[in-house]
Amino acid sequence: MSEKIVKSRCQEICDLCGKWIEEGERCRMIRDDFLPFMVFFEHLRCPDAAPAAQPDLPSPKRPAAGLAD
Numbered sequence: 001m002s003e004k005i006v007k008s009r010c011q012e013i014c015d016l017c018g019k020w021i022e023e024g025e026r027c028r029m030i031r032d033d034f035l036p037f038m039v040f041f042e043h044l045r046c047p048d049a050a051p052a053a054q055p056d057l058p059s060p061k062r063p064a065a066g067l068a069d
C-alpha cells in the first residue's frame, strides 16, 4: 500500500465516511501496490468524523459469535 497526500482533481468519494471530497481539496490517496487500479481516497479529516458507527457504511466484519444455533 502506498499513501500520498494529493489535491483531488475531481470529486471523489471518501472511502472512510462516504462523503464527497471536493475538487481541489487535499485528501489522502491510497493505492494498492499489487492492484494499481485499486485507488482509494480519504479526507485528511472527515467532516463529521465521529467514533460512533456510521450507518451508511456496512458494519465491519465480526466473528459470527452467537449466530450458530
Ligand SMILES: [Zn+2]
Pocket (backbone or CB within 6 Å): 014, 015, 016, 017, 018, 019, 042, 043, 045, 046, 047
Ligand atoms: Zn471522509
